Amino acid sequence: MRGRIVQANSGTLFLDEIGDMPLALQTRLLRVLEDQEVIPLGGGAPIKVDTRIMCASHRNLTDMMARGEFARTSTTG
Numbered sequence: 001m002r003g004r005i006v007q008a009n010s011g012t013l014f015l016d017e018i019g020d021m022p023l024a025l026q027t028r029l030l031r032v033l034e035d036q037e038v039i040p041l042g043g044g045a046p047i048k049v050d051t052r053i054m055c056a057s058h059r060n061l062t063d064m065m066a067r068g069e070f071a072r073t074s075t076t077g
Contacts, residue, residue: 005051006038008049014056023071030071036050037049
């Protein structure tokens with residue numbers, strides 16, 4: 001079974017309530033966005049993906065970043 005990111009290849013993946021995502025998972029998602037590839041669960045060769053990610057949250061992500069509760073990329077300042 002293919003993961004959601006691979007299923008969304010050449011399209012858009014919507015992630016609702018991104019502020020509730022655990023920090024470790026946020027870090028993995030950032031790596032996928034930077035490298036534009038995913039490694040299937042259980043190993044295997046990396047799969048190149050071209051996926052647009054759209055997210056929503058009811059939380060104040062800027063405040064969460066300041067408290068270290070939400071991952072920050074180098075491009076978010």
